[in-house]
Amino acid sequence: MDPVLRMGGARQTAWYASDTSPNTFPHLPVREGEPVLLGLALFDDAQAFDAFANSESWQREVAPGLAPWLTKDPETHRLQPTARSALHA
Known part of the structure; x- marks a missing residue:
């Protein structure tokens, strides 16, 4: 997945998966029993993201392999x- 995102213009990516350990802090709302994969991709600007989205490379190269797992x-x-974000620096 990373190579497709990077070739599409993403300059950073991150992947997070569900932690299946018991929630020992009940004040924190946690969805149990729902495995989740979260991917983050940082593009230089909205136009770079739009170019990636319009290329359909994700749909061609990644989506078919993910489909059986979803x-x-x-x-x-x-x-x-936001205006105060360090991403502007």
Whole structure:
């Protein structure tokens, strides 16, 4: 997945998976029994992300391999740094 994102213009990527250990801090809301894979990709700007999304390389090269593992449709969320974010530095 990383090579497709990087070739598509992502300059940083990160991957996080569910921690299956018991929740020992009940004030923290945790979804138990739902395995989740979260991927983050940092693009230089919205145009770079749009170019990647419009290339359909993810749909061609990654989505077919992920499909057998999915129990729900993937979600995509576009986040933007706030004015005080260190990403502007």
